[in-house]
Amino acid sequence: MYRKDSERWLKHIDFIVLDMICLQLAYVLAYAISGYGFNPYAIIIYRNMAVFLELADLIVIFAYGTMKSVLKRGYYRDFVVTVKHSVMVGALAVLYLFMLQQGQKFSRLALILTIVIYLLLTYLVRELWKKFLRKKMEDGGERKLLIITSEDAAEQVVVNMKENNYARYTLAGVAVIDADWTGKKVHGVPVVANEETAAMYVCQEWIDEVLIVISEVLPYPSELIEQLTETGVTIHLNLAKITNVPGKKQFVEKVGNYTVLTTSINYASSKQLMLKRLMDIAGGLVGCILTGIILLLRDRFSLHRNVSERMERNLKCISSEVCTWMQKNERQNL
Numbered sequence: 211m212y213r214k215d216s217e218r219w220l221k222h223i224d225f226i227v228l229d230m231i232c233l234q235l236a237y238v239l240a241y242a243i244s245g246y247g248f249n250p251y252a253i254i255i256y257r258n259m260a261v262f263l264e265l266a267d268l269i270v271i272f273a274y275g276t277m278k279s280v281l282k283r284g285y286y287r288d289f290v291v292t293v294k295h296s297v298m299v300g301a302l303a304v305l306y307l308f309m310l311q312q313g314q315k316f317s318r319l320a321l322i323l324t325i326v327i328y329l330l331l332t333y334l335v336r337e338l339w340k341k342f343l344r345k346k347m348e349d350g351g352e353r354k355l356l357i358i359t360s361e362d363a364a365e366q367v368v369v370n371m372k373e374n375n376y377a378r379y380t381l382a383g384v385a386v387i388d389a390d391w392t393g394k395k396v397h398g399v400p401v402v403a404n405e406e407t408a409a410m411y412v413c414q415e416w417i418d419e420v421l422i423v424i425s426e427v428l429p430y431p432s433e434l435i436e437q438l439t440e441t442g443v444t445i446h447l448n449l450a451k452i453t454n455v456p457g458k459k460q461f462v463e464k465v466g467n468y469t470v471l472t473t474s475i476n477y478a479s480s481k482q483l484m485l486k487r488l489m490d491i492a493g494g495l496v497g498c499i500l501t502g503i504i505l506l507l508r509d510r511f512s513l514h515r516n517v518s519e520r521m522e523r524n525l526k527c528i529s530s531e532v533c534t535w536m537q538k539n540e541r542q543n544l
């Protein structure tokens with residue numbers, strides 16, 4: 211099943227979580243530098259401010275679009291966005307104190323230091339995380355992508371995919387449909403097939419997805435697309451030319467720097483995958499509860515059986531000749 215890429219803000223959930231962690235670290239450090247210790251959560255006004263800062267951070271992220279194109283931004287542009295974001299979070303914090311009329315009880319130095327430390331810390335962490343993700347983009351991931359293109363577009367397509375490999379594909383190879391380039395390399399990516407052998411290559415090798423980007427002067431290879439569809443591989447068609455494939459799931463998304471029409475037998479969105487995970491967890495919990503009930507009933511049944519066996523042995527002992535003789539002797543001694 212094809213896993214559809216995360217939509218909108220969800221694809222940057224890692225940046226959002228890191229940003230919120232940096233904000234709390236900055237808050238604790240600012241509180242400590244102000245001379246109050248390392249636990250701002252012990253005082254209710256500071257504890258409430260810690261919660262509000264996280265809420266304000268989320269509001270600014272979604273309203274201002276802080277994480278939009280975060281991987282594509284350069285150092286200067288990202289710093290400007292971070293400064294604006296930090297100032298807006300600080301303004302919301304000041305407004306919060308003003309509305310509650312608690313500004314006199316809250317340290318102004320702690321608030322200013324929080325915003326300054328947060329600005330520097332979140333910018334540094336964001337750039338380091340972007341560097342880490344770009345390294346992963348270069349190394350590729352688990353999904354293998356075959357590029358099907360034409361002779362005049364091959365170099366540009368490979369370069370674009372390498373520079374914009376946000377989905378972290380491993381480029382398995384290139385298939386050129388209007389020339390026999392098999393055995394050559396395009397910017398380090400081997401040409402592994404042509405139009406006649408591409409479908410067979412997909413069948414023989416481990417290929418998860420296929421990206422088709424060809425020259426505008428050439429028609430789409432309809433027969434090849436039909437053969438690839440029959441193999442069950444996910445196909446991404448550049449929207450410069452689109453074809454309708456009956457009976458298949460089709461939707462528009464981004465692959466690298468291209469807007470494509472994706473065709474797949476079936477796919478799961480992030481919400482559906484989350485729902486499946488929750489169902490797995492619920493099923494596991496139900497299984498654990500049922501197992502506990504069964505073990506409890508077994509233990510109680512075993513206890514009841516042991517008590518019954520003891521009572522039965524005692525009754526047998528009381529009615530036995532030895533027990534009767536011992537009871538008579540005890541009475542005579544009395």
